[in-house]
Amino acid sequence: MKNKLLIIIFVFLLQTTLVSSATDKIIKVSFTLNNRNHIGLEKFEIAEGTFKNPVTSPSLYTLQIKDTKNEIIEKTNFAPAFFILSKEQLIKINQTTITKDFLYKGSNWRFLEIYKEDKLLYQADVEEQFCTETGLCKKWIKIMFYITPIIVILLLLAYLFIRKKRMVSFK
Amino acid sequence: MLLKMKLIVFVFILTILMTSYVNAITTNELRIVLKDVLISYFESPSNSRLNVNGLKDLLVAFFETPTGQEVNLNKIGRYSGELLKDIYDKVKSKDWTIMVFMNGDNNLETFGIANINDMEQVGSSKDVNVIVQFDRSPEFDTSNGDWSTTKIFYITKDNDAEIINSKELTDFGEIDMGNPKSLEDFIFYTMENYPAKHYALILWNHGGGWVSLSNDDTDNPAGLSVQALADALSEATIKKNRKLDIIGFDMCLMSMLEVYSQISKFADIGIGSEELIPGTGWNYAGLLKFITDSPKSDARTFASQITTSYYDYYENKDSTITLSAIDLSKIGNILNSLTNLVPKINFNINLTWKEIARANNKADRYNSPTGRPNIDLFDLLELMIPASSGTEIYDDLINVQDSVASAIIDNVMGISHSFASGLSIYFPRSSEDYDLSYNTENAKFVNETGWDDMIQRFYFVRKGSDKEPPKITIDNYNIQPEGIDFTVNLTGDDILTLFFVFSQYTNTISINWLDTPLDIDFAQFEEGQLNFFWDYTIPALYNGENISFASLQPININSNKFIAEGLYTISSTNETFSATLFFQDGELVNVYIDIPYGEELISSPIEILKDDIFTPYLKAFDLQANEFFTYEDSPIRISDGLNIQYVQLANLGNESFLSFRAEDLSGNSEIYGIVP
Numbered sequence: 137m138k139n140k141l142l143i144i145i146f147v148f149l150l151q152t153t154l155v156s157s158a159t160d161k162i163i164k165v166s167f168t169l170n171n172r173n174h175i176g177l178e179k180f181e182i183a184e185g186t187f188k189n190p191v192t193s194p195s196l197y198t199l200q201i202k203d204t205k206n207e208i209i210e211k212t213n214f215a216p217a218f219f220i221l222s223k224e225q226l227i228k229i230n231q232t233t234i235t236k237d238f239l240y241k242g243s244n245w246r247f248l249e250i251y252k253e254d255k256l257l258y259q260a261d262v263e264e265q266f267c268t269e270t271g272l273c274k275k276w277i278k279i280m281f282y283i284t285p286i287i288v289i290l291l292l293l294a295y296l297f298i299r300k301k302r303m304v305s306f307k
Numbered sequence: 308m309l310l311k312m313k314l315i316v317f318v319f320i321l322t323i324l325m326t327s328y329v330n331a332i333t334t335n336e337l338r339i340v341l342k343d344v345l346i347s348y349f350e351s352p353s354n355s356r357l358n359v360n361g362l363k364d365l366l367v368a369f370f371e372t373p374t375g376q377e378v379n380l381n382k383i384g385r386y387s388g389e390l391l392k393d394i395y396d397k398v399k400s401k402d403w404t405i406m407v408f409m410n411g412d413n414n415l416e417t418f419g420i421a422n423i424n425d426m427e428q429v430g431s432s433k434d435v436n437v438i439v440q441f442d443r444s445p446e447f448d449t450s451n452g453d454w455s456t457t458k459i460f461y462i463t464k465d466n467d468a469e470i471i472n473s474k475e476l477t478d479f480g481e482i483d484m485g486n487p488k489s490l491e492d493f494i495f496y497t498m499e500n501y502p503a504k505h506y507a508l509i510l511w512n513h514g515g516g517w518v519s520l521s522n523d524d525t526d527n528p529a530g531l532s533v534q535a536l537a538d539a540l541s542e543a544t545i546k547k548n549r550k551l552d553i554i555g556f557d558m559c560l561m562s563m564l565e566v567y568s569q570i571s572k573f574a575d576i577g578i579g580s581e582e583l584i585p586g587t588g589w590n591y592a593g594l595l596k597f598i599t600d601s602p603k604s605d606a607r608t609f610a611s612q613i614t615t616s617y618y619d620y621y622e623n624k625d626s627t628i629t630l631s632a633i634d635l636s637k638i639g640n641i642l643n644s645l646t647n648l649v650p651k652i653n654f655n656i657n658l659t660w661k662e663i664a665r666a667n668n669k670a671d672r673y674n675s676p677t678g679r680p681n682i683d684l685f686d687l688l689e690l691m692i693p694a695s696s697g698t699e700i701y702d703d704l705i706n707v708q709d710s711v712a713s714a715i716i717d718n719v720m721g722i723s724h725s726f727a728s729g730l731s732i733y734f735p736r737s738s739e740d741y742d743l744s745y746n747t748e749n750a751k752f753v754n755e756t757g758w759d760d761m762i763q764r765f766y767f768v769r770k771g772s773d774k775e776p777p778k779i780t781i782d783n784y785n786i787q788p789e790g791i792d793f794t795v796n797l798t799g800d801d802i803l804t805l806f807f808v809f810s811q812y813t814n815t816i817s818i819n820w821l822d823t824p825l826d827i828d829f830a831q832f833e834e835g836q837l838n839f840f841w842d843y844t845i846p847a848l849y850n851g852e853n854i855s856f857a858s859l860q861p862i863n864i865n866s867n868k869f870i871a872e873g874l875y876t877i878s879s880t881n882e883t884f885s886a887t888l889f890f891q892d893g894e895l896v897n898v899y900i901d902i903p904y905g906e907e908l909i910s911s912p913i914e915i916l917k918d919d920i921f922t923p924y925l926k927a928f929d930l931q932a933n934e935f936f937t938y939e940d941s942p943i944r945i946s947d948g949l950n951i952q953y954v955q956l957a958n959l960g961n962e963s964f965l966s967f968r969a970e971d972l973s974g975n976s977e978i979y980g981i982v983p
Contacts, residue, residue: 188794188836189837191825192826194823194861194869195846195867195953196951213826215842217843218952219849219954220955220957221956226854253868
């Protein structure tokens with residue numbers, strides 16, 4: 137009995153580790169924006185460190201990421217600066233690079249959209265680039281993500297059933 | 308022979324048609340022209356189109372017929388010829404009579420002249436009368452003969468966009484357009500002389516919601532109270548024994564539940580705006596074009612066209628506009644459902660006040676000289692409903708919301724008021740802004756609904772519920788080349804907003820270059836840590852040449868549409884006013900200046916001209932006097948396309964102060980900052 141329970145706990149931990157290895161990832165998104173609102177998507181990469189839920193201030197620009205069902209899964213504001221104030225001198229630049237961190241929660245990133253207030257400036261299907269650069273879209277990860285809770289529940293039910301049966305036999 | 312027979316048959320049919328045509332005239336309708344007919348006959352009997360027998364028959368037929376009944380005019384048909392056709396054309400009801408009570412005896416005079424010229428682009432038609440009573444000011448506009456009395460015009464079509472060419476019906480001399488009797492007389496005169504199947508009354512002037520309307524600078528700067536408006540409407544509609552089809556307010560802030568609750572008996576549909584209305588007003592050419600093209604339209608269809616034409620006119624000009632058409636027969640349902648809701652909120656006020664506070668803080672609000680005390684009723688309820696699920700007030704909130712929704716016939720809004728649903732209600736954010744005259748001016752409304760009592764209880768509980776301000780600490784901050792990563796710890800009850808402030812100080816003052824609310828849903832947030840990254844950027848105004856820093860604030864919490872306050876100088880007159888600038892997609896879209904009006908200031912939109920100058924305000928602190936003051940940054944010219952740009956600071960400077968300020972629902976706040 138004890139061995140069976142240990143096996144169940146081991147399987148549970150293994151599944152959890154596998155799933156968390158796929159989901160507890162910080163994704164760094166970077167792109168350029170020029171002063172004519174032209175946007176160039178640069179890269180997605182997995183970043184190190186611990187993710188803290190960020191807050192933003194209201195800004196003109198909003199970055200949205202949508203999943204394969206076209207539902208918004210990430211959203212943040214940003215402020216692109218085309219002027220730099222250095223030693224009381226105002227320097228005008230034509231292009232700036234924006235980098236934003238997000239927490240990957242298991243859904244594939246499909247669309248990346250950038251709005252200036254209500255106006256859509258940029259929309260791209262980023263699924264292929266996202267999958268290639270992050271390696272997070274492998275099928276076995278997706279399968280594990282969905283079947284893990286089911287396996288764990290089944291194992292727990294099985295354990296409870298065996299335990300209950302034994303208790304009955306003691307009577 | 309055959310031709311003669313055809314002619315006889317034709318004349319016979321024509322006579323029958325003419326007889327039935329004339330028979331439809333009533334004593335009331337005939338009375339309208341009787342005076343003119345008599346004067347014309349006695350002044351010049353030989354030129355009159357009525358001979359003595361015709362006159363005799365006309366008078367006998369009129370006096371022998373009971374009031375309101377149809378007059379038998381068959382007899383005078385033999386003697387009068389084309390007179391009957393004239394009488395018919397003059398008295399027979401048209402489909403619509405549109406009466407505009409235009410009080411231009413103030414700084415809106417120029418706009419009044421422009422609006423009459425807009426009406427003249429279309430004019431009256433065989434089915435539609437357009438009647439305007441226009442009072443002008445001795446100041447402001449010298450065009451069109453510079454008269455300053457009060458005249459009534461029958462609007463006719465012409466192609467001159469500057470000069471009023473319509474038929475002048477009467478000149479009263481100077482009259483008080485803020486007197487209810489003046490309005491009553493105008494309505495009665497118009498309905499009496501220009502009968503129609505449908506009547507639309509448009510009140511044209513400054514409006515202040517429940518506070519007052521129709522201020523007459525020469526005779527009555529205080530204007531009409533809403534109660535006096537109701538009295539005038541009551542008298543006029545009783546005299547004529549019929550309601551108006553439409554009452555429209557081409558004036559600011561009038562689409563309020565308090566206003567409609569007092570006048571709903573006197574008209575079927577109300578049209579008004581929750582927000583200010585630009586001086587250029589309604590789209591008269593557009594709405595008259597519709598009704599003269601489709602005179603058989605019912606009141607709902609016409610009302611929808613009025614709001615639609617307004618939207619069409621301002622779509623790319625003004626993002627702040629709102630206009631709605633309200634079914635006034637449904638106002639009673641709203642009042643009933645509100646009367647059921649309010650006692651339940653009051654009974655549970657110790658619990659409900661937090662939901663009210665968050666909703667009150669976030670719901671769509673509307674400008675006025677005394678702040679933004681009016682709030683969109685539907686939006687307020689919408690924001691309260693999710694948090695009220697499962698509570699005693701939930702069903703009642705839904706009922707009020709449903710009753711509001713069912714009263715809205717049509718509603719248009721600019722993009723700055725995406726959550727305007729068409730009907731507002733008085734609910735200032737703080738007790739300091741609450742106007743005590745609200746209770747007396749709206750006595751019936753507040754007695755019935757208890758709305759004032761609910762507001763006061765809310766203020767009271769909010770004030771007494773939480774003595775402790777939120778506690779903030781900056782647990783950690785990490786200065787990097789791209790920005791500063793803060794970890795902020797926030798504890799306390801009922802937190803409403805967290806602000807981030809970047810300021811720089813000298814020996815004497817500290818200026819807040821950035822003072823912005825952070826995007827946090829505190830209804831969901833529980834005490835703990837928050838992570839905020841500041842990339843050294845501060846928003847500024849840019850005109851293509853120069854930069855000037857302004858305290859750019861989102862219009863509502865979480866909105867990314869901004870306003871900036873400061874001083875606005877009109878280059879042509881060199882006059883300077885305190886002003887609010889509105890930005891949409893980062894571009895300047897509207898300027899509202901505060902115009903002195905008696906002892907008050909009236910916020911009014913103005914045309915943006917590129918040589919005007921804006922001097923933005925920043926919040927600053929006097930370190931020696933220990934008090935806040937307004938710092939003026941460098942003036943910036945309103946060139947083509949003043950817009951928001953972000954400026955990145957290459958270094959913070961030695962005298963920088965970075966802080967977080969938290970406010971709770973009770974208005975308590977605390978600041979915590981660091982000198983990096």
